[in-house]
Amino acid sequence: MLYRKVVLAIADGLGDRPNPILGHKTPLEYASTPNLDRLAAKGITGMMDLIASGIPVGTDMGHLILFGYEPQNYPGRGPIEALGIGMDVRPGDIVFRCNFATVDEHGVVVDRRAGRIREGTDKIADAINGIIVHGVTVYFQPATEHRAVLILRGDGLSDQVSDSDPKAPNDGSPFLRIEPLDLTKEAQKTALVLNSFLLKAHSILKDHSVNAERISQGKLPANFILTRGAGKMTELEPITDKLNIKGCCIAGESTVLGVARMAGFQTVTHSSMTGNMDTNIQLKAKLATESLAENDMILVHLKAPDLQGHDNEPFQKAKAIEMFDEMIGLIEKGIPEDVYLAIAADHSTPCEIGEHTGDPVPVLISGPSIRKDRVTEFNEMDCAYGGLGHLTGNDFVRTLHGFMGRVKKQGN
Ligand SMILES: [Zn+2]
Known part of the structure; x- marks a missing residue:
C-alpha cells in the first residue's frame, strides 16, 4: 500500500448564501481567492453536508466529523470543553460546563457571569479543585473569562441530572437545586454529590481573598458555580489509533483543540492564534508545513469567517476568507508534491x-x-459541478483516508 499524507485546512463557517449587499454573490464568490481557485482548477471539488441535507451542526459536531468520527460518537459539549482546556477526561467522567456567578445571601443569582470576571479565576478554582464529596472526586478548572469546567469522577455516576444554572438573565431567579432526571440510583447519587459540592464551594468562595478584593473594588464576587449540560465521557477509540497514523492539529480555538485531543491528534496552539481577524496565519501555515515531517495528517483551522457570519458582516467575512486564501497559498508553497491539500468547512454561517x-x-x-474536474473556481456555486459530487462529511473524510492508503479493503 502506498501511504500518503494530507493537510486539511478548515475555514470555520465558510459556507454562505448569495447576499444582496455583495451584488448577490456569496462572500466566498466575492472575495479574491487566487490560491483557492488555482487549487480548484488542478484538484477535485464537491459539496458536503456534514451530516445530511438541511441539518445545521455546531463547531464541535462539525469538527468531530472532520476528525473522522461518526455523528453518533458525539460525547456532549462538556467533555469537549474539558479536553479543550487541557483537562484529563476519562471514560465514565461526568462533565459540566460552568459559569462563575454571583449569588446574594438568599441564593438569588445577582449576575450569571460574576461581573464578567477575567482575573483571579485560577486562584478561585484552585480553592475548590480536588475536593472529595461522598467518595467522588471533583475536578474544577477555569476556562476563558467567566467560564469553567467541572468533572465528577467516581463509581456509579450518571449524566441524567438537571442544571443549577437558571439561565434567566439576572431576573431575580435563585440558583436551582440539581435534580435527578431519571429514577436510577446513579442519577440520584450524582445530584446529591453535586448539590453538596456546590454548597461547599459557595462556603469556600464567599470568603476567598480574590473575592474580598473584588468586593473592596466595587466588583461582583465569584461566589457560586452555575452548572449546565451534563455529559458523560464515552469510551472512544482515537482516530489516530484506528488508522494507525500520527496527526497534528493547529488551532486557536479550544473547542477544536478539544476534539483534536479526543481524536488522538497532537495539538499546537499559540497566543497569537486569536480566533479573530488578527490571528497569525503565517505561524499557522509554518507549523502546518513543519509538522508534516512527524505526522500523516494535519488539520489547520481558521475561525474568522464564522465570527463574521455571526456578526452579519459580509464584507468582513470576505476579508476573513481572503486571509484563509493567503494561508492556503503559504501552506501550498511549503508542502512536498506528494502531499494532498484538502479544503473544507465545518458548516455554513450565512451572514x-x-x-x-x-x-x-x-x-x-x-x-x-487526482481525477481533476472542470471546476476552476472555489465557491458554493461552481463546486456543485465538481467531481466529488454531493457527499456527507463522513464520505469526504473517508475519501481523504482512502487517498492516504488507510481504508481497509472490504471482502477479499
Ligand atoms: Zn459559529
Whole structure:
C-alpha cells in the first residue's frame, strides 16, 4: 500500500448564501481567492453536508466529523470543553460546563457571569479543585473569562441530572437545586454529590481573598458555580489509533483543540492564534508545513469567517476568507508534491442569518494523481459541478483516508 499524507485546512463557517449587499454573490464568490481557485482548477471539488441535507451542526459536531468520527460518537459539549482546556477526561467522567456567578445571601443569582470576571479565576478554582464529596472526586478548572469546567469522577455516576444554572438573565431567579432526571440510583447519587459540592464551594468562595478584593473594588464576587449540560465521557477509540497514523492539529480555538485531543491528534496552539481577524496565519501555515515531517495528517483551522457570519458582516467575512486564501497559498508553497491539500468547512454561517445553517459547504482535494474536474473556481456555486459530487462529511473524510492508503479493503 502506498501511504500518503494530507493537510486539511478548515475555514470555520465558510459556507454562505448569495447576499444582496455583495451584488448577490456569496462572500466566498466575492472575495479574491487566487490560491483557492488555482487549487480548484488542478484538484477535485464537491459539496458536503456534514451530516445530511438541511441539518445545521455546531463547531464541535462539525469538527468531530472532520476528525473522522461518526455523528453518533458525539460525547456532549462538556467533555469537549474539558479536553479543550487541557483537562484529563476519562471514560465514565461526568462533565459540566460552568459559569462563575454571583449569588446574594438568599441564593438569588445577582449576575450569571460574576461581573464578567477575567482575573483571579485560577486562584478561585484552585480553592475548590480536588475536593472529595461522598467518595467522588471533583475536578474544577477555569476556562476563558467567566467560564469553567467541572468533572465528577467516581463509581456509579450518571449524566441524567438537571442544571443549577437558571439561565434567566439576572431576573431575580435563585440558583436551582440539581435534580435527578431519571429514577436510577446513579442519577440520584450524582445530584446529591453535586448539590453538596456546590454548597461547599459557595462556603469556600464567599470568603476567598480574590473575592474580598473584588468586593473592596466595587466588583461582583465569584461566589457560586452555575452548572449546565451534563455529559458523560464515552469510551472512544482515537482516530489516530484506528488508522494507525500520527496527526497534528493547529488551532486557536479550544473547542477544536478539544476534539483534536479526543481524536488522538497532537495539538499546537499559540497566543497569537486569536480566533479573530488578527490571528497569525503565517505561524499557522509554518507549523502546518513543519509538522508534516512527524505526522500523516494535519488539520489547520481558521475561525474568522464564522465570527463574521455571526456578526452579519459580509464584507468582513470576505476579508476573513481572503486571509484563509493567503494561508492556503503559504501552506501550498511549503508542502512536498506528494502531499494532498484538502479544503473544507465545518458548516455554513450565512451572514443574512447570523447562525449556523444546514446549507452544504464547498470542498476540494488537490494533490498527486487526482481525477481533476472542470471546476476552476472555489465557491458554493461552481463546486456543485465538481467531481466529488454531493457527499456527507463522513464520505469526504473517508475519501481523504482512502487517498492516504488507510481504508481497509472490504471482502477479499
Ligand atoms: Zn459559529
